[in-house]
Amino acid sequence: MSTLHVRKLLRYRAWADQLTYRAVAALPEGASTAPRATIFGNMLRTLTHSWVVDDIFQAHLQGRAHGYTSRNTPEPLSFDDLWARQQAMNAWYLDYATSLTPEQAAEVVDFQFIGGGEGRMSREDIVLHVVNHATYHRGFVADMFYQVPVKPPATDFPVFLRDVPQE
Secondary structure: OOOOHHHHHHHHHHHHHHHHHHHEEEEEEEEOOOOOOOOOOOHHHHEEEEEHHHHHHHHHHHHOOOOOOOOOOOOOOHHHHHHHHHHHHHHHHHHHHOOOOHHHEEEEEEEEOOOOEEEEEEHHHHHHHHHHHOOOOHHHHHHHHHOOOOOOOOOOHHHHHHHHOOO
């Protein structure tokens, strides 16, 4: 995969996150933290999980320990804190991908999964994973919107390509 394509996917992810967070912020009071029949319990905890996984894989890319023993924070983060963290993380990944040479993108990183076991992925596969993982969990959040009931934003890749000027 070209680094140009990786950067496009990261711009897509940041755009889709912005739409999602904006829509969550517009929900009625308490809707984002209301208990839901979903693995992370509510919208905010689901979005937090996505950020935590980004943070874990950022640590793998940087060759440092991440310190997590779970795939979520011990205590809930506030919406504002989480959104600030997610924006900074999205910017970091885009800057990181922009600096990668094709050789660096193909370099394999060894790491330990939180649940146990060894992992091994190329740097570009890690970036692809964080984009894909966020898309997957935005789908969970979109489903919870219907439980409010509110229609979620359209965050599909073709909508991004249509609505956002491309490099």
